[in-house]
Amino acid sequence: MKAHLLILCVVVTGRLTAQEAPAKQPAPDPIAFHVLAESVVKKADGGTVTFRQVAPPAVLPVAPMSAPAPQQPTAAQMERLRRVAMKEQQHLTISATVYEGGPTLLSWSCGGKHKLLAWSNVDFRFLPDWASVETESAVYSFLKTMRPAVGLTHKQTAQMRLLPTEENPTFVMLDGRMPVTAEEQHAIAGMTALHDYYQTNHEMLMRRYAQQQSDQAAREQEDHRAPPPLPKHEVIHFWPLPKPAQTNVRGVKNEGGTK
Secondary structure, eight states, rough: OOOOOOOOEEEEEEEEEESSSSSOOOOSSSSSOOOOEEEEOOOOTEEEEEEEOOOOSSSSSOOOOOOOOOOOOOOOOHHHHHHHHTTTTEEEEEEEETTTTSSSSEEEEESSSSOOOEEEEEEESOOOOOOEEEEESEEEEEEEEEEEOOOOOOOHHHHHHTSSSSSSSEEEEOOOOOOOSSHHHHHHHHHHHHHHHHHHHHHHHHHHHHHHHHHHHHHHHHHHHSSSOEEEEEEEEEEEEEOEEEOOTSEEEETTOOO
């Protein structure tokens, strides 16, 4: 017994909501398919999937695509790119836990295996999840993740009290040792640059955070008021592709296949 491989081409022609068409009447096909067979599968949410076996169309439907117009960088952007390219590039990964009142427990590194630990008087919720800070000698890129706050130990509470009461952004190392490796020195320099960035842009960061919170609350309220999604109705067209010509051991094509 010979085994035959059947190759099918599948096209999903459209998705409709219950408001756009009746549940059992999918929209007309955008292409004049010759339907050979049809079956409808009902979904649990009230929607349907209609499978239509059709004769191979003369031209396969292709969705139109439009390429976005390329945007040329401005002169100021080009100047900054040239300036940044001449400086040392450093990447820091930061894990931040914000406690009540604003102090943040930090764990971060700059390419090294050893993570540095510190308390900061900066509320890191106001800082973006990704930022790039440029100094005179380097460009520091930061990737921040937030961790949920848990109960503080007596040792952590005592360490947190070491933070200066001054308003200027600052951080206090917890391990009590000086950074010795190049990665640790870059990590300290980068964290210092990030605190300087916070001090310089404090008002802007506060406004942006407040706007983000307001937008999030509005989205949640809108989602709460929104009705449940309507059932969707999909139509799937499929047809077998022509059997490719086979070549025998002598390199001669057999249009009908080997016997």
